[in-house]
Amino acid sequence: MRQIAIPLICAGFATITWLSLSADDSSRLQLARPVRIAAAQSDRLANEGKLQRPRGDDDLLGGDDLLIADDLLGGDDLLGGDDLLGGDPMADGLLSEGAMPSDPLDYLGPKPELAKPEASPAKDPHEALWTENCYPSAETCRSCHPKHYDEWSVSSHAYAVISPMFQRFEQVMQEYTQGTVGSFCMRCHSPVATQLEIPRTTSVLDMPPVVREGVTCISCHRVNEHYWRGSNGDRRIEPGDIHQPVGGGSCGTGVAEAVAKADELKLKTSPHQTGPGQAMHSGSFFYEPLTKSDLCVSCHQVAVHPGIGLEIVHAQYRHGPAAAKGISCQDCHMGAVPGKPDGYEYCHAAVINEKPFGEVKKHSNHTFWGPGYSIAHPGVFPHNPKAKQFTPRQWLDFDYRAGWGTDEFEQSVTPDMHFPAPWDNTDDRRDARRIIAANQQKIDEKRSSAVITLEAGVDVKGPFFLSEPRSGTPLKIAYQVSNTSEGHNLPTGSLGAQPQLWLNVALIDPDGRRVWESGYLDSMGDLADMNSVDVAQGRVPRDKDLFNLQTKFLINNVRGTDREVALPVNFSVDPIPFLRPGAVPVSVLNHPPLIRMEAHSIAPLDHRTPKYHIPASVIQKKGPYRLSVRMRSRMEPNYFMRQIHSTPDMIRRMNENMLDLRTRSHTFIVR
Incomplete structure (x- = not known):
């Protein structure tokens, strides 16, 4: 196999390139191959008998196709079942197998084909030791701080670089x-990798655990310079x-006490001490930014x-x-109650020789409460020390869905069934x-x-009837959607990733049929707006x-009006779309010429009033x-996932x- 390197034209802080995956890696990790290639590879392996296909429903998105005409007028209740997830475009006959969806955004350019990389060179046997001596893993910190590790291991911070979407x-x-x-993206998503200057041709599967x-832990706790609002x-x-x-x-008195009793506590x-004993840091210093919101600005205020x-x-x-009011980011995102500044849990900060040590003190929850969730293989994420008995590549071959x-399953295995190593051993499976089950519990x-x-930050009131419910006449209703948070807009975060938060409303008639709906998904899992292939x-x-x-x-076309796009590029008359600085003070305008952002979010403590018009044709009885x-929340829209060549399993x-948030129903009488 050949490896490819994306040519590096310029870099802001480090002259490096970054994480390119081999064809084999990407088809299994679901990180770097188009849908059509992943499907073809899966079929080839299945035909050769090298892989067991998952049993049961192969539907891409699960459930019934919401938007077939008859289904719009009937079916299960909105708040039950998986029917809102849409159908499989291949299973529904909308796409031929191996074909990419017809995307209205195809005009942006052809989808690039990745060359098949070569196998990675043999790893240096001393690499792990050298890396640990420079950048200790969270696994090392876990010996004294198991509670912090357990919280962090399933957090979005721990997910930052292993995320298939990223x-x-x-x-x-x-x-x-x-x-x-x-290295623009990687400086935040994997600061250790940036400092190690690992080339992009190295697969994330082959990189050191840290x-x-x-x-990871040292990303915040081994920084000793205040970067203010950089x-x-x-x-x-x-x-x-x-x-x-x-x-x-804090001032580090607990660490000082432990160091003073090092011999007694073993x-x-x-590094010069040998023999048994629990390794720990030799001191602690008060790092003021950890107590302030300015610590978060480095990665949570970014301009492309x-x-x-x-x-x-x-x-x-x-x-x-x-x-x-002086409420910090930490008060809501590391406090005792997710999303609310309702104080902190109090407990011991460290465990030494399996016993709590020191005084009980304020505990900052390292789950870093937020709306994100994982779409990675559950053997790879959350981080689990027991999972290390298998490599990430081996985990990606483990068909947990089957x-x-x-x-x-094990009682049904027959001699003619073949499994990739090491999964050809029933004890290993x-x-x-057991590891998958533990990780799945943490994911849930x-x-x-x-x-x-x-x-904690969204409330939905209503419905409010703007017209009297009468049979044979249209019905006008409204809801009030409020941002009850004092911290920031609803939603917020990475606008480039375009997280979706929308209102899903359905009307159920006296016979239990769903006769009208807004906020539905099409057969490809997209909202029925201008990004929907089905609508187009x-x-x-x-x-x-x-x-x-x-x-x-939004970008401004050469001719015509603005339109929405998924990926912004500073367009030029040159054939190659290099990113160039704008010709106007973009730091003032917050957008370059011809590109801007159309915000729909709700400001803190503000509200919006969506109104709905239900036609008379569905209110006859x-x-x-x-x-x-x-309210429904999804980290990425499906059209965006398809554009960056996400695999069906990622989608x-x-x-x-x-x-699903703030689910409720209201019964009323039509006369």
């Missing part, structure tokens, strides 16, 4: 811009082994090269009520299943906390009442009707984990 987005941005992005940890990943991790001092939010505070404010949450926070390792807990975090091709009506808080990029409503996981 890997695909970063790779496509490199391809679209001919490498001019450089790199796959993304924003952005775009401006910070430097101090290299050194586990014994080097760490920064904290602690090793120096054309001048667009991509991450804007810190700017929203600075101008909001929470900042005026039931490998469960009693039911059973061990892996994280997803639940994401719902709680979002519901006339298979599905446009959702004219859609209430979607997603912020979108008299009797009790029911309006069901929910399936994105929709399976979609968050």
Whole structure:
């Protein structure tokens, strides 16, 4: 296999390129190959008998196709079942197998084909030791701080670089811009990898564990310089082994006490100490930024090269009520209650020789409460020390959906079934299943906390009837959607990734049939707006009442009006779309010429009132009707995932984990 390197034209801080995956890696990791290639590879392996196909439903998105005409007028209740996830475009006959969807955004250019890389060279046997001595892993910190590690291991910080969506987005941005992005994205998503200057031709699967940890412990606790409000990943991790001092939010008296009793507690505070004992840092210093919101600005207030404010949450926070009251980012995102400044948990900060040590003190929760969720393979994420008995590449071959390792599956295995090593051993499959089960439980807990975090900042009131419900006449209703948070807009975060938050409303008639709906998904899992292929091709009506808080990029066409796009590039008359600085003061305008952002988010403590017009044709019967409503949250829209060549399994996981908020129903009588 050949490896490819995206040419590096310029880089902001380091002359490096970044994470390109081999063809084999990407088809299994679901990070770097187009849908058509992943499907073809899967079919070839299945035909050769090298892989067991998952059993059960192969539907890409799960559930029934919501938008077939008959289904729009009937079916299950809005708040039950998976019917809102749409159908499989291949299974529905909308696409031939191996074909990419017809995308209205195809005019942006052809989808690049990746050359097949060569196998990675043999790893240096001393690499792991050298890396640990410079940049200790979170696994090392875990011995004294198991609670912090357990919380962090499923957080979005721990997910930052192993995220399949990030890997695909970063790779496509490199391809679209001919490498001019450089290390821009990686400085925040994996600061250790940036300092190690690992080339992009190295697969993330082959990198040291501390790199796959993304924003790991030392990313915040081994920085000793205040960068104030610098952005775009401006910070430097101090290299050194586990014994080097760490920064904290207190004066470090607990560490000093432990160091003073090192012999009694059997602690090793120096690399020169040998024999048994628990290794720890030799000191701690008060790092004031850890107690302030300015610590977060480095990665949560980011402008991309054309001048667009991509991450804007810190700017929203600075101008909001929470900042005026002295409420910090940490108060809501590291406190005891997800999304609310309701105080902190108190507990011991460290465990030494399996016993709590020191005084009980304020505990900052390292789950970093937020709305994100994982779509990675559950053997690779969350981080789990027991999972290290298998390599990431081996985990990606483990078909957890087919039931490998469960009693039911193992009892049905026959001699003619073939498994990739090491999964050809039933004991290994059973061990892996136990790890998957533990990780899945943590994923479910994280997803639940994401719902709680979002519901701490969103409220839905209504319905409000703007006309009298009468049979044979149109019905006008409204809801009030409020941002109850004082911290920042709803939604906020990375606008470049375009997280979606929309209102889904359905009307159920006296016979229990769903006769009208807004906020529905088409057969490809997209909202029925201008980004829907089904709408563009006339298979599905446009959702004219859609209430979607997603912020979108707009560009000005050479002729005509603005239109929405998924990826912003500073266009030029040259054939290659290099990223160039704007010719106007973009830091003032917050957008370059011809590109801007269309914000739909709600400011803190503000509200919006979506209105709906229900046609008379669906209100013909008299009797009790029911309006069901929910807010829905998804980290990425499906059209965007397809554009960056996400695999069907990535799209399936994105929709399976979609968050439903503020679900409620209201019954009323039509006379």
